[in-house]
Amino acid sequence: MTNQELTELVEEISLTYxxxxxxxxxxxxxxxxxxxxxxxxxxxxxxxxxxVFEKYGKAELISVIKHELCHYHLHIAGRGYQHKDVDFKRLLKATGGARYAKPLAAPKSLFCYQCASCQTPLYRQRKVDTKKYVCGRCRGKLIFIGRKTYDHSIQQTG
Structure with a gap:
């Protein structure tokens, strides 16, 4: 899809919704x-x-377009266009736009370590020199376990 086709799609969605x-x-x-x-x-x-278009297709792109058009039309009208504003939330719900975009970032790879004494797991984005650094809880020796992939699309609660 080109920028011209995208602009035409946005114009069509704006008039329709x-x-x-x-x-x-x-x-x-x-x-x-x-x-x-x-x-x-x-x-x-x-x-x-x-x-958004490449990973999830046109339907997801349309819901993101609706979200951005809510900002656009409310700002031009001089009403509350920010995510926290009631006007924005109402218009977004009425048009069926996406509140959040689906995850786009690639999963992160973390280095996994474990303390030899207290068995505490330790996850780092960068490699740690196990001869130089020790466990922060008990000062025990760190052992490299392996790499773990962390997916941002998984929401943790608690």
């Missing part, structure tokens, strides 16, 4: 890493992460 025209530009921005889209307050254009 918001009954208002979208008169600015929409672009794909590969520099976006963790967010699905972005609304620019100064010049009113929209950026979208192309990974």
């Amino acid at each position: 918001f009954k208002k025209p979208f008169v600015h530009q929409a672009f794909f921005n590969r520099r976006l890493k963790t967010t699905g889209g972005r609304y620019h307050l100064k010049d009113h254009h929209l950026d979208f992460n192309p990974l």
Whole structure:
């Protein structure tokens, strides 16, 4: 999908769901890493992460477009356009936009260590020199266990 096709899709969704025209530009921005889209307050254009379309398809892209159009139309109307505002939450629910984009980041790989004395697990993004560093709880020797992949899409509660 090109930027021109994206802009036409945004214009169509704006007229269909918001009954208002979208008169600015929409672009794909590969520099976006963790967010699905972005609304620019100064010049009113929209950026979208192309990974949303590539990984999840057109349906997910449309829900992200609805989310960004909520920011767009509320800001232009002078109403509450931020995520915390009641106007934004109501409009987002009415149009069926996504509250959050699906996870886009690749799973992280962590280095796993365990204390030889107290058996406490230790996870680090960078490798630790086990000859130099010791356990923070009991000062015991650290043993390298292996690498573990941590997926950000899994939500932990508690």
